[in-house]
Amino acid sequence: MLNIRYELVKEKKAKPDWDNLGFGKHFTDHMFIMDYDAGQGWHDARIVPYQNLSLDPACMVFHYAQEMFEGLKAYRTPDGSVQLFRPDQNIDRMNRTNERLCIPQLDKNDVLDALRAIVKTEEDWVPKKEGTSLYIRPFIIATDVQLGVHPSKSYKFMIITCPVGAYYAEGIKPVKIFVEREYVRAVRGGTGFAKVGGNYACSLIGQEKAEKMGYSQVLWLDGIEHKYIDEVGAMNVFFVLDGKVITPALEEGSILPGVTRKSSIQLLRDMGYTVEERKLSLAEVEEAYANGKLDEAFGTGTAAVVSPMGLLDTGDQKMLINNNEIGPVAQKLYDTLTGIQWGRVEDKFGWTVKV
Numbered sequence: 001m002l003n004i005r006y007e008l009v010k011e012k013k014a015k016p017d018w019d020n021l022g023f024g025k026h027f028t029d030h031m032f033i034m035d036y037d038a039g040q041g042w043h044d045a046r047i048v049p050y051q052n053l054s055l056d057p058a059c060m061v062f063h064y065a066q067e068m069f070e071g072l073k074a075y076r077t078p079d080g081s082v083q084l085f086r087p088d089q090n091i092d093r094m095n096r097t098n099e100r101l102c103i104p105q106l107d108k109n110d111v112l113d114a115l116r117a118i119v120k121t122e123e124d125w126v127p128k129k130e131g132t133s134l135y136i137r138p139f140i141i142a143t144d145v146q147l148g149v150h151p152s153k154s155y156k157f158m159i160i161t162c163p164v165g166a167y168y169a170e171g172i173k174p175v176k177i178f179v180e181r182e183y184v185r186a187v188r189g190g191t192g193f194a195k196v197g198g199n200y201a202c203s204l205i206g207q208e209k210a211e212k213m214g215y216s217q218v219l220w221l222d223g224i225e226h227k228y229i230d231e232v233g234a235m236n237v238f239f240v241l242d243g244k245v246i247t248p249a250l251e252e253g254s255i256l257p258g259v260t261r262k263s264s265i266q267l268l269r270d271m272g273y274t275v276e277e278r279k280l281s282l283a284e285v286e287e288a289y290a291n292g293k294l295d296e297a298f299g300t301g302t303a304a305v306v307s308p309m310g311l312l313d314t315g316d317q318k319m320l321i322n323n324n325e326i327g328p329v330a331q332k333l334y335d336t337l338t339g340i341q342w343g344r345v346e347d348k349f350g351w352t353v354k355v
């Protein structure tokens with residue numbers, strides 16, 4: 001059991017308007033912190049009042065972006081209890097990201113203890129309204145004070161939490177996506193599979209371009225041929241072509257292995273759909289569209305949950321998908337997945353963990 005020291009606030013913050021939470025705007029009363037120093041390992045786990053950090057401006061994170069993060073949620077169930085969804089998957093991914101960024105490994109049980117402890121401490125922040133949850137953001141920063149390019153020997157692992165509603169203003173309504181053909185998000189051998197801030201920093205320019213044109217997000221193509229579909233930054237993507245569900249395979253290492261992606265593949269197969277994980281070219285999607293066989297497209301992610309795509313702009317054409325309505329596959333997946341997460345549907349896979 002991780003030994004956690006508690007320093008609790010004397011006065012709690014006012015709670016936000018539960019009807020207008022948005023995403024990532026309101027932070028709770030406390031945060032979790034644990035330090036790492038070479039020779040000592042991870043130490044001094046504590047839950048303290050949510051507060052600013054004081055860091056030397058030469059800290060490595062500010063210069064060479066040795067930083068990683070995760071995202072998961074705590075859900076309020078009908079009996080009032082609180083549960084996490086597949087935290088083991090996020091913890092495993094954390095350590096895969098850490099390996100790629102030369103950040104020391106974390107003990108799986110310690111991270112689970114930390115997650116449970118911070119959520120338990122902030123239990124009154126877990127919202128109750130339909131479609132809301134407590135978003136949990138674990139992250140690690142390199143804190144060595146020096147400008148040489150080497151892995152840091154000291155780190156801070158922190159967890160902050162915030163009550164959230166839908167990630168997109170559209171909620172479960174279809175979003176408009178723009179296919180980015182100039183910039184790329186990741187390449188083979190890079191960090192696309194890892195959850196690092198740098199992946200998101202380099203995506204901002206495409207994202208901003210798309211937003212200016214009225215789109216919610218960018219669909220990234222592979223970094224080598226600009227031909228194959230990778231992902232949508234905040235989501236993995238699924239296309240339903242002629243009744244078959246297809247999602248880009250992870251082998252190239254340029255796509256984030258989403259926990260919602262993995263769960264969706266399993267749930268869809270369990271529902272009887274054929275799901276193929278393979279290379280999927282934009283040309284194949286365009287051909288299916290031309291033949292009236294692009295049935296549905298949707299994204300999946302912890303923050304975005306299941307988000308239908310109503311319009312995909314390739315630059316050459318604007319493909320209207322399923323008449324800009326949520327399709328039956330996405331709807332069934334959304335209902336089942338969120339049913340398990342919010343404890344309304346039997347969790348026959350054993351994915352939920354009570355706090």
Ligand code: COI
Binds near residue numbers: 071233301304
């Ligand atoms: C998540 O889905 O948890 C993410 O980390 C994506 C982020 C862009 C909000």
